Amino acid sequence: MEEEMANSNEKPSAQAVNKIAMMALLMIGSFVIILMQTSLGTALPALMTAFNVDSATVQWLTTIFLMVNGIMVPVSAYMTTRIPTKYLYLGALAIYIAGTFMAWTAPTSAFWVLMLARALQAMAAGIVMPLMQVVALTLFSPESRGKAMGSIGLVIGMAPAIGPTLSGWILDGKHNFLGMTWGGDWRSIFGLVMPLAILVFLLSIFFFKNVLETKKVSLDIRSLIESTVGFGLLLFGFAMVSDHGWGSFSYVIAPIIVGAMVIAEFTRHQLHMEKPFLDMTVLMNKQFAITTALVSLTFIAMLGVEMVLPTYMQTVRGLSALDSGLTLLPGALMMGAISPIAGSFYDKYGAKRLAIFGFALVTLATLPYYFLTETTPTIYITSLYMVRMAGIAFTMMPLTSSAMGVLTRAQNAQGTAVNNTARQIAASLGTAILASVMQSVANDNMPSAGLKTADPLAYGSKALDAMLDGFHTSFFVAAMFALAAFALTFFLHNGKVNAAEKGGK
Incomplete structure (x- = not known):
């Protein structure tokens, strides 16, 4: 060995x-x-x-x-x-x-x-x-x-x-x-x-x-330190949003700002290295940059709603953690069934048509969540979620394949790392945004504490409405992310580009 x-x-x-x-x-x-x-x-x-x-x-x-x-x-x-x-x-x-x-x-x-x-x-x-x-x-x-x-x-x-x-x-x-x-x-x-x-x-x-x-x-030690500190602080800041809110300087704002500054210096350093630790030049490829952005939006749409929807099921509908998970399980199974099919379609048609169709499904299946109530049938929520996950299956791996397809074989490892890093940051950012929107809107619409003593029933009803307002806004934001991705898909190239065989090893 x-x-x-x-x-x-x-x-x-x-x-x-x-x-x-x-x-x-x-x-x-x-x-x-x-x-x-x-x-x-x-x-x-x-x-x-x-x-x-x-x-x-x-x-x-x-x-x-x-x-x-x-x-x-x-x-x-x-x-x-x-x-x-x-x-x-x-x-x-x-x-x-x-x-x-x-x-x-x-x-x-x-x-x-x-x-x-x-x-x-x-x-x-x-x-x-x-x-x-x-x-x-x-x-x-x-x-x-x-x-x-x-x-x-x-x-x-x-x-x-x-x-x-x-x-x-x-x-x-x-x-x-x-x-x-x-x-x-x-x-x-x-x-x-x-x-x-x-x-x-x-x-x-x-x-x-x-x-x-x-x-x-x-191993370039400077790059390792900058990468660890920069991405670590950025992800820490996003992760703290749900507990401390966007107004927290110590836990959210400062880590995000410092992390972004370190990443900017890390990027500048990589662009001046003969053999970079993480080759950022792959982002200069227009199609790679677009597909990576779309993959990131896919993860925002997927993981953000995966976090908010179970919270709605448990806090508004009163379901157990197991029951709320079972409500979403058919969607996961749908994604599992569609993913190989989407891969076969990509081999024939490329990513553009699949991405347009997929993000259209995600957008159309997310918007109805804006109208959820405390009595919305569970089967309706599950059905919409299945359509969403089918749409994500039609976008996620075909877009990833397209992103890597425009790079040479020698760029595969670096391109994959850049693609996955962007996806990881997007997942954390999306979760932070949707969670904070949900919480802030709910807090802003919550009835006064005095009503809880004066009229408990009225307080309970208004508090439930406030929580629903938070969820509605969060789902609307998720739909807007999907709509933005849908618009961006029209800038993709048609068919497949197999640049991986045109250079490198």
Whole structure:
């Protein structure tokens, strides 16, 4: 292993590569890892009780995951170039297994242990998400690349969507499986996924191959520090909006401003480097920039509503975390069913027509949420959500394939890192915007505290109306993001551009 790691400018060996086995292992492992991004959302109340912490403290389990994941994505371009594919994937799996075991066994007297475990899980996620895309781009020809990327959409789109439902089901009570009784507590969330991760790790030792060319490149420490500080502060600021609001200078405004300034300096430094840590010049490609912006808008539309809608279901409709998750589960399954089909269509027609159709679906299915009431039928909400997720499936991976298709093969790792970094920031920004809009509008319309004593029934009715106003405005903003993306799709090129074969290796 050490000898192979030391080789520089050396192509992978010509050993037989089982593409199906590699992609299956990569997708299953990535699914298990990315699943943890949202799985703790429904478990936060149980964790508050178990660790005796308040809501602000327990929220750090989500914040630390988003921050570390976002920090690792830019680093992934260097790691993909420097470390052989097999050992990079095995390393990510090993980090994830260690973090999951640490979370599973974390003593309730040491909340910091669970925090560290989440950071390790996020490190693994930050490595495997870009790696999965680069490997798919390498293994499959441009003619069949859309189908492969469509399958990846199963992972990137479904894992975050299924996470809350799965954890809600686990927390709902004890279940029998293979003669064993498990569930009913937060530890089971980690205990359930760990055996599968270990199995993927063991199989990857035999079936995973080195398919990416590695180079002996040096790590620019300045770039690493600027990347970590800049993206870390930016993501931290966005994550704090839901708790502290946009008016908080210390927690929101200052981190965002300083983070943006550091990223600006990081970008300037990269543009003057002979071998940049993160090649920002890919954004000078007009089509790559447009498709990356559209992918970012896709994630804002998807994850923002995925956060707001369950909150509506639980606070206004009074559903449990499990029931609200089950209401949205058909949408996740719809996305899983459509993603491979969308990939096949991309191979035939390119991304433009799919994106126009997809964002039209997302916009038309989001606008009706503006009119939700406390008695809107659940089946209506679920049906609209299914249409939304179908639209997102028609946009997300075809656009990602299109973004990478206009780059040369040598730019794949860097382009994937830039694309994923933009997507990660957009997801955090979108969630922050929709959550803050919902909360601020609700607060502005909340009745006076005096009415609560004078007329409790009237207060309850007006408070419910205020919450609905918040949700309505948030859904309207989400629809406007989708509409903006719909307008931007008309600037995409027609058909497919396979520049990956026109230069580089």
